[in-house]
Each structure stands twice: as C-alpha cells, then as structure tokens.
Amino acid sequence: MQPYLFPYLGYFQLISAVDVFVVSDDLQYISKGWINRNRILINGQAQYIQFPLKRDDHLKPINERMLADDFPDRMRRLLKTISQAYARAPCFEAAFPIIEKIATYPDSNLARYAENSLRELCDYLHIGTPLLQSSSLRIDPLLDGEARVIETVKRLDGSVYINAIGGTSLYHFDVFERSGLVLKFLRMNDIRYRQFRNEFVPSLSIIDVMMFNDMARIREMLSGFSLNGRPELGSLDLAPALPFLSTLSNNGDNSYGYDDF
Numbered sequence: 001m002q003p004y005l006f007p008y009l010g011y012f013q014l015i016s017a018v019d020v021f022v023v024s025d026d027l028q029y030i031s032k033g034w035i036n037r038n039r040i041l042i043n044g045q046a047q048y049i050q051f052p053l054k055r056d057d058h059l060k061p062i063n064e065r066m067l068a069d070d071f072p073d074r075m076r077r078l079l080k081t082i083s084q085a086y087a088r089a090p091c092f093e094a095a096f097p098i099i100e101k102i103a104t105y106p107d108s109n110l111a112r113y114a115e116n117s118l119r120e121l122c123d124y125l126h127i128g129t130p131l132l133q134s135s136s137l138r139i140d141p142l143l144d145g146e147a148r149v150i151e152t153v154k155r156l157d158g159s160v161y162i163n164a165i166g167g168t169s170l171y172h173f174d175v176f177e178r179s180g181l182v183l184k185f186l187r188m189n190d191i192r193y194r195q196f197r198n199e200f201v202p203s204l205s206i207i208d209v210m211m212f213n214d215m216a217r218i219r220e221m222l223s224g225f226s227l228n229g230r231p232e233l234g235s236l237d238l239a240p241a242l243p244f245l246s247t248l249s250n251n252g253d254n255s256y257g258y259d260d261f
Contacts, residue, residue, distance in 0.1 A: 002027055002062060003114035004034045005051050006099075006121075006205040009221055010164065010188045015118075016127045016222045017186065020156055023118065025063040025111035026135040035062060036110060038205040042085045044198035049078055049205070053110060063111035063135060075103050086211040088196070095210035098124050121206060125218060132156075146171055150179045162186055162227065173230040182229070189224040193217070 003023045004011060015021045029035060036051040052068035068074065079100055086092050102117045111133075119131060137155050139148060149171070153161050158181070163171055165187040176183040192200045193212050201208075209218060 002030070002033070002035055003111055003118060004038070005036055005114050005117055006038050006049075006102075006207050007034060008038070008203055008205055009191065009209050010186070010225075012121070012125060012127065012206060013188060013222055013225050014162065014164065014186055015122060015129050015131075016125075017225070017227075018129055018162060020132060020158070021129050022132050022134050022137070022152055022156075023111075023115050024134045025115065026061045026133075026141075029058070029060060029062050029065050029110070031058060035114065038207075039203070040082065040085060040205050041195055041198070041201055041208050042081070044196070044201075046201050046204060049081070051075075051078075051113075061111075062114075063109065065110040067108040067110060067113060071108065072104075079103055082207065086207075089211035091211055091214055094214075095207070099207060099210075124210075125222070126215070127222070146175050150176065150181060153181055154179070160184060165228065185228045187226050187228055189226070191221050191224050 001011065001014065001021065001024060003025060036053060037048055039046045039048055041047075052071060052074055054066045054068055056065060082099060083096060086096070089095075098120060102120050105113055105116050107113050107116065115131065115133070122129065122131070134152065137152060139151055139155070143151055149161060153159075160182040161171075161176060162184045163186070165185045168185055171183055173183050192202070193209070195201060195208070195212055209221065213221070
C-alpha cells in the first residue's frame with residue numbers, strides 16, 4: 001500500500017489483519033491522491049488538510065519526493081487548525097500529542113516521513129504487524145499491476161493477498177489462482193461514532209477516530225470488517241478475520257480511495 005499520511009480507519013484495519021504489510025515507497029507518486037492529504041472535521045464539515053511538497057517531476061516515485069521548504073511553518077499552522085477543530089473532543093488530550101509528534105518528525109523525504117507516521121500510529125493503536133519497504137525487496141521495476149503484487153507475495157512466501165474492496169476491478173481471482181495464491185478483499189463495516197452533536201461524517205482521517213474514541217473502542221473498530229473471497233453460487237465467501245499479506249500495485253489511480261468502502 002502507498003504510505004498515506006494519517007489515512008482513515010480502513011487502512012489500519014488492513015494493517016492489523018495481515019501477517020506482513022508492505023509499504024510501497026517506490027511506486028509513482030499520485031497527484032491529488034491520499035499520500036499527502038486527508039480530511040478532518042471542521043465545524044461539522046469534512047475539510048481537506050494538505051502536507052505540501054516541493055514541485056518536482058510527476059513521474060518520480062514516492063521515495064524521491066520531498067516536503068516543501070516551508071513545511072515546518074505550514075505544519076505549525078496545520079497543527080493549530082487541528083487543535084482548534086478538536087479541542088473539545090473527548091479524547092483530545094490523549095490523541096493530540098501523538099499527532100503533534102508525528103507532524104514534527106524531522107525528515108523531509110515524503111516516504112520516510114509517511115512511513116514514520118504509520119509506525120507511530122500503529123504503536124499508538126497497538127498494532128504489531130511488521131512493516132516492510134517495497135524498495136528493499138528489489139522487485140523488477142518492469143512488473144506492474146497484478147504481476148507486481150504476485151511477485152511480492154511470493155517473495156515473502158505468502159499464500160494469500162488481501163486488498164481493499166475497491167480493488168475488485170483491478171485484481172482477478174483466476175490470475176491469482178493460476179499463481180497458486182488466494183485473493184481476498186477487505187470490506188469495512190458501517191462503523192459510526194459520535195462527532196460532537198453533528199450528523200456523522202464518514203471516511204475521515206484516523207485523526208478524527210482518535211479524537212472521538214478511546215482505545216478500547218478503536219480496538220473494536222479495527223476488527224469491524226469482512227473478508228470477501230471468490231463468489232460461489234451467487235454469494236460471497238465472508239471469511240473470518242485471519243492474518244494475511246497485503247500490498248498494493250502501482251495502478252496510477254486511487255483504487256484504495258475512501259469512497260470504495
């Protein structure tokens with residue numbers, strides 16, 4: 001999976017569900033995707049937050065993109081925005097310090113900055129899944145899509161690949177089965193919680209989840225999904241939440257977009 005900054009709950013459900021999570025730091029950066037932006041709740045409405053990058057060649061991979069020169073100043077303003085938006089949230093005192101620690105991490109490389117944020121958040125959420133960098137696996141750069149995913153799973157001696165439900169148009173059961181692998185898709189349950197007195201706004205950053213829910217409730221949420229396998233006789237195989245391997249190919253799109261859940 002591309003290393004998103006403060007992604008939403010489904011991303012962490014995926015990390016929590018698998019044996020190994022591969023952070024795809026060497027995939028092409030996707031402009032206007034979720035790698036360096038997300039959404040939080042401001043005055044009852046979903047608003048984008050942005051982690052600014054230096055202008056660069058759009059074909060460069062994530063691990064060659066850099067944060068903007070004025071990033072520290074802009075990050076201080078963003079932290080102020082987050083603080084003002086959630087100051088009265090029930091779990092603000094527990095959540096804000098970890099968000100502040102992540103935001104002020106002193107590395108301007110986008111991939112390393114984002115990976116650190118994932119590691120810090122997994123630690124906070126008590127998720128112990130190992131995170132590997134895809135660049136360390138040295139997968140043939142000519143491999144793309146399903147071929148790249150299959151090679152990654154095999155390189156790590158995996159037998160099952162799990163992707164978000166939005167990947168059903170990109171990955172095919174037959175292709176994986178011919179390679180001796182099982183393909184499954186994670187579908188997040190309809191999880192809701194109180195956001196002040198507003199009507200619930202779904203699919204926001206994990207920041208929102210952390211602000212309104214204590215750790216016991218978040219741990220419950222992390223298991224709130226189904227694993228859908230190959231449809232049999234017109235129905236879906238809803239497997240229990242077992243540990244699996246997860247990666248994401250370089251499709252050049254937002255196949256793990258929040259609207260897919």
